[in-house]
Amino acid sequence: MFTVRQSVGALVSLAIIVGIAATVGYGIGIRVGAGPRMSETKVFRDVPASVGDSVMTAFVDNIAYGVSGEVPWVDASGSWHGQGWPACAPARSQSRITFGGAVVYGPTGVGDYRMLWVDCRK
Secondary structure (H helix, E strand, C coil): CCCHHHHHHHHHHHHHHHHHHHHHHHHHHHHHHCCCEECCCEEEEEEEEEECCCEEEEEECCEEEEEECCCCEECCCCCEECCCCCCCCCCCEEEEEEEEEEEEECCCCCEEEEEEEEECCC
């Protein structure tokens, strides 16, 4: 049988253990969340895009999704290209595109909206 003194001691010990576990778990969660990460990818269809020389911007609900350099894309016949520039978005043009976009966060938690791939199939 436990005495009142033993029960209080057990409860205090349990509270200390739970407090330490919560502190360690919170610290691990903060460190995991601090690295680069990405929001869920959304697909946007038939969106007007402004294309420059190896840069492209499309506005969806007043949010600018962009890409520069190379981007994975699917050509009109359905073939996947892991890099390069989409044939349906020629340089210095206004095009209508389908693309996958997401917010990509850096290690400081700041993110920007990016095109992850472009689909040239109509």
